[in-house]
Amino acid sequence: MEPNTEEKIKAAAARLFTTRGFAATRTRDIAAEAGINLALLNYYFRSKENLYRIIMAENFQVFFRGALQIFQNQETGVQEKISLLVDYYIGRLLENPDIPSFVINELRTNPNALIQQAGMHEALKDTNIFSQISQYLEDRGSDMEPVHFILNLLGMTIFPFLAAPAFQSALGLEKEQFSQLLAQRKKLIPVWIDAIINANSLKASTHTS
Amino acid sequence: MEPNTEEKIKAAAARLFTTRGFAATRTRDIAAEAGINLALLNYYFRSKENLYRIIMAENFQVFFRGALQIFQNQETGVQEKISLLVDYYIGRLLENPDIPSFVINELRTNPNALIQQAGMHEALKDTNIFSQISQYLEDRGSDMEPVHFILNLLGMTIFPFLAAPAFQSALGLEKEQFSQLLAQRKKLIPVWIDAIINANSLKASTHTS
DNA sequence: AAATAATTTAATCAGATGATTAAACAGTAA
DNA sequence: TTACTGTTTAATCATCTGATTAAATTATTT
Structure with missing residues (x-):
């Protein structure tokens, strides 16, 4: 039922990247949108760029x-x-x-x-x-x-x-x-x-x- | 012949804003593209946002x-x-x-x-x-x-x-x-x-x- | 339970970035 | 020349932002 952290981050990132674009999206915003800590984003995806490429x-x-x-x-x-x-x-x-x-x-x-x-x-x-x-x-x-x-x-x-x-x-x-x-x-x-x-x-x- | 500083900034800003969007465009890049100092941009246009609105x-x-x-x-x-x-x-x-x-x-x-x-x-x-x-x-x-x-x-x-x-x-x-x-x-x-x-x-x- | 590994957090760093400041410079009027 | 105005610059500030670190917490294995 509850999606795991990785999926939550990806979903949040997809929402923000697609509506705001890469440059206007802050990693902190993604973290907040996903309800997780900023460091987790880098723990799972290494970097903002990498996450973006995936999305x-x-x-x-x-x-x-x-x-x-x-x-x-x-x-x-x-x-x-x-x-x-x-x-x-x-x-x-x-x-x-x-x-x-x-x-x-x-x-x-x-x-x-x-x-x-x-x-x-x-x-x-x-x-x-x-x-x-x-x-x-x-x-x-x-x-x-x-x-x-x-x-x-x-x-x-x-x-x-x-x-x-x-x-x-x-x-x-x-x-x-x-x-x-x-x-x-x-x-x-x-x-x-x-x-x-x-x-x-x-x-x-x-x-x- | 030679356009004045204000026009040079506007032209440079137009080029960069339209190709990169607001968030991805640095005021320093605009200054460099216009061949002027960063402070001049703010002298003429007060802020990046204001310049953007004009363009x-x-x-x-x-x-x-x-x-x-x-x-x-x-x-x-x-x-x-x-x-x-x-x-x-x-x-x-x-x-x-x-x-x-x-x-x-x-x-x-x-x-x-x-x-x-x-x-x-x-x-x-x-x-x-x-x-x-x-x-x-x-x-x-x-x-x-x-x-x-x-x-x-x-x-x-x-x-x-x-x-x-x-x-x-x-x-x-x-x-x-x-x-x-x-x-x-x-x-x-x-x-x-x-x-x-x-x-x-x-x-x-x-x-x- | 103890040990080990995986996940999460708070705190912090380093660099980028928008903006300001104070001083230098150039042109014009007195 | 001197004073004044508008323009330009280098240096600096404060904040934002991507990323890291070290420690804390939770889960898994032995």
């Missing part, structure tokens, strides 16, 4: 592993994969809304370290996401660049979580209301993505502005 | 004022406004790619302070962006919620800049190459946005899966 890696796992697994599945087509991906991300992020801004922030200050650490390069080759999408777009007669496709998909899915504080404040919405709005997008985004692909494939044949 | 406000201006002005113009229709907006944002952000993650980060740690500071609430009412979009969607027979529309538009426009470090690293692209990719989106996003609206309006009449 970071786990967040990163959540952020990428699931997506990769979806694309590794040979049984499903791209269209289905898109739905699964959007569903997965929005579901996960509704539980952990701070992860995107944490990852973004980390990427800004630590560009390639993070990518390598999670073994992105190999994973990307393994799942050949790019060629899957490339083939899919080709089949549907679209001349869209796969990069744009991915940027659109992730942008529509992830950006709302990054902008959430601004929107909630600007529109005077409660957290709960905004969450419902984001949940709706699980169904909507795949439809929109589909429409975008069609737009690019029809562009050559029709000319109605 | 933040200016970044925020860039991020929102332009967008609001575009929507204030009574002469242009919504469709044209979208093109202008995308063009404006991508143009500005290509010059200052770090602003989005700076703003996002600030919003996370300081939710409503930022919104109020820039006078968002009044500005939003003045320009009635929401009702303009709402009306536009209605006219085109779409049942999309205006919030989703805005989230999609901003997501497709801004997200790529947030994800840039990841994409550059993962795809092994040079900064310059990725910038060109993003510049392409000035023309593409309006088309995609259009397709999305059509998708929602056609949904009721057609049933081809």
